[in-house]
Amino acid sequence: MLARMSTEISAKTLTFLRRGQAVTLHDVAPDRTLLEVLREDLHCTGTKEGCGEGDCGACTVVLGEAVNGQLEYKAINSCIRLAHSVDGLAVWTVEDLANDNGELHPAQEAMVQCHGSQCGFCTPGFVMSLFGMYQNTGGGQGIDRAQAQADLSGNLCRCTGYRPILDAAQQMGALPLPAGCGVNEAATVAALQALPQHPADSAYMRPTALAELLQQRAAHPQAQVVAGCTDVGLWVTKMHKRFDRVLDVTAVHELRQVEQYPHHIAIGAAVTLTDAYAALVEERPQLQTFAQRFAGLPVRNSGTLGGNVANGSPIGDSMPMLIALGASVVLMRWDAKRRSIAHRELRLEDLYTGYRTNVMRPDELLAWIKVPRPTAGESFKAYKISKRFDDDISAVCLAIRTTVKDDVVQDVSIGAGGVAATPARARQTEAALRGQTWSTATVKAGIAALRAEFQPISDMRASAAYRQTVLGNLLQRYWLESQGLQHINLENLNAATLEALA
Ligand SMILES: Cc1cc2nc3c(=O)[nH]c(=O)nc-3n(C[C@H](O)[C@H](O)[C@H](O)COP(=O)(O)OP(=O)(O)OC[C@H]3O[C@@H](n4cnc5c(N)ncnc54)[C@H](O)[C@@H]3O)c2cc1C
Ligand code: FES
Numbered sequence: 004m005l006a007r008m009s010t011e012i013s014a015k016t017l018t019f020l021r022r023g024q025a026v027t028l029h030d031v032a033p034d035r036t037l038l039e040v041l042r043e044d045l046h047c048t049g050t051k052e053g054c055g056e057g058d059c060g061a062c063t064v065v066l067g068e069a070v071n072g073q074l075e076y077k078a079i080n081s082c083i084r085l086a087h088s089v090d091g092l093a094v095w096t097v098e099d100l101a102n103d104n105g106e107l108h109p110a111q112e113a114m115v116q117c118h119g120s121q122c123g124f125c126t127p128g129f130v131m132s133l134f135g136m137y138q139n140t141g142g143g144q145g146i147d148r149a150q151a152q153a154d155l156s157g158n159l160c161r162c163t164g165y166r167p168i169l170d171a172a173q174q175m176g177a178l179p180l181p182a183g184c185g186v187n188e189a190a191t192v193a194a195l196q197a198l199p200q201h202p203a204d205s206a207y208m209r210p211t212a213l214a215e216l217l218q219q220r221a222a223h224p225q226a227q228v229v230a231g232c233t234d235v236g237l238w239v240t241k242m243h244k245r246f247d248r249v250l251d252v253t254a255v256h257e258l259r260q261v262e263q264y265p266h267h268i269a270i271g272a273a274v275t276l277t278d279a280y281a282a283l284v285e286e287r288p289q290l291q292t293f294a295q296r297f298a299g300l301p302v303r304n305s306g307t308l309g310g311n312v313a314n315g316s317p318i319g320d321s322m323p324m325l326i327a328l329g330a331s332v333v334l335m336r337w338d339a340k341r342r343s344i345a346h347r348e349l350r351l352e353d354l355y356t357g358y359r360t361n362v363m364r365p366d367e368l369l370a371w372i373k374v375p376r377p378t379a380g381e382s383f384k385a386y387k388i389s390k391r392f393d394d395d396i397s398a399v400c401l402a403i404r405t406t407v408k409d410d411v412v413q414d415v416s417i418g419a420g421g422v423a424a425t426p427a428r429a430r431q432t433e434a435a436l437r438g439q440t441w442s443t444a445t446v447k448a449g450i451a452a453l454r455a456e457f458q459p460i461s462d463m464r465a466s467a468a469y470r471q472t473v474l475g476n477l478l479q480r481y482w483l484e485s486q487g488l489q490h491i492n493l494e495n496l497n498a499a500t501l502e503a504l505a
């Protein structure tokens with residue numbers, strides 16, 4: 004739905020960098036998407052609208068940001084990203100890759116040589132995801148099949164088939180880079196630093212400091228809070244919601260950090276899902292597949308862990324995992340009397356009060372997610388059941404953490420998704436397991452408790468009966484894996500293992 008009118012909603016100026024030049028747009032309403040601005044205002048119609056909801060990747064563009072003097076590249080979905088969020092960043096669309104003589108960038112040339120396009124509608128999106136990979140791998144070096152598949156998981160093609168496109172991902176690094184097709188990183192960083200700063204504005208607020216963010220939250224409690232906009236973007240494109248004021252948390256320096264402490268890591272609410280899951284996988288490598296199954300790369304590059312937690316969807320992936328890990332959340336607000344930041348901390352499961360409702364006050368924001376580090380003897384697994392393996396939302400999610408000593412369950416915590424109105428902790432099941440011998444009989448009792456603990460609903464993703472059955476089956480899988488049967492997990496089947504089997 005590209006032709007939304009910008010009517011009474013107030014507007015402001017935004018500037019971003021394109022092909023090394025500053026592009027300034029005036030009177031852009033706070034709720035216009037980047038795709039709308041690219042296609043309607045800049046007439047860059049190479050970037051396509053397929054689904055308008057972050058699923059197909061046809062609208063993929065690449066953003067560049069100067070971080071500690073280096074350029075960081077991220078492929079994102081422009082259809083659900085608000086235009087003002089790219090103020091101060093570099094933007095590449097499919098029109099920006101070939102040089103002035105029409106010579107193609109290796110990301111494009113590889114698609115041609117590998118016959119990676121038929122109708123072509125998805126092709127600009129694939130090319131931009133390939134360009135993002137090219138820039139992030141020092142010119143497409145060392146990309147194996149598994150990485151190609153993982154990084155292209157947010158792009159759908161309905162006619163070519165994926166083999167030639169995956170071939171292109173692996174071959175682009177061997178192709179010459181024509182003069183004028185490369186990115187001059189030093190010049191781009193310098194140009195980004197020279198972009199004009201626009202005066203603070205109440206239509207689209209994107210502060211860079213935490214205190215300022217919280218003051219704006221207190222002053223404008225009705226403003227729509229956004230982070231990566233991978234949930235909120237759909238309220239705009241699919242539910243046609245309009246926002247006269249937006250408060251964007253993603254530029255706040257403090258909230259973009261991952262901090263390491265002796266007993267926990269603290270993940271700022273504005274850390275992208277890509278970076279947050281990288282930090283979680285570093286602590287617990289067994290989360291690698293689970294992390295890659297959260298949406299596709301462009302969604303993970305925009306979306307934040309804080310957005311996932313604050314949104315509180317009962318079928319969100321992070322919450323069951325974080326609940327099982329014993330995570331807590333830190334909420335912050337501006338205390339005007341003391342002229343300082345006030346905060347409170349609560350267990351994640353206590354954040355939620357009902358379907359997408361939580362205990363946050365109108366002047367509060369989620370600031371940190373604190374995740375305990377692995378402890379000695381801990382075993383932890385997170386399982387996601389969805390209709391598609393890649394880029395799909397969970398029907399059921401179950402995360403289990405146990406500490407078993409001398410064959411006795413000393414400690415257990417279980418988080419579940421897709422089974423109640425909120426992400427939930429399976430306390431009754433925990434009680435059935437805690438202090439018991441870790442045995443078939445105990446697990447059988449645990450399965451019965453788990454199936455009885457929740458009354459899931461039937462919807463388009465799964466029936467209630469399926470959800471209840473699967474819940475128990477996942478605990479059974481956890482038990483079997485704990486006994487050494489790792490290969491019962493189909494998630495171990497990926498591009499690399501399938502190729503090895505062929
Ligand atoms: C194609 C697609 C696939 C997806 N796949 C998955 C999936 O596999 N698993 C899954 O769990 N989710 C999935 N999602 C949902 C979405 O990506 C996640 O919920 C994401 O983490 C939201 O983060 P965000 O930064 O984009 O939040 P936004 O959309 O910006 O915000 C979401 C909500 O959180 C609030 N909010 C954001 N930050 C804060 C803060 N700091 N304090 C208070 N409130 C805040 C906003 O006001 C809003 O209500 C998918 C979405 C799409 C479009
Ligand atoms: S148009 Fe489908 S992801 Fe944006």
Ligand code: FES
Nearest residue numbers: 121122123160161
């Ligand atoms: S080439 Fe037609 S959808 Fe991919």
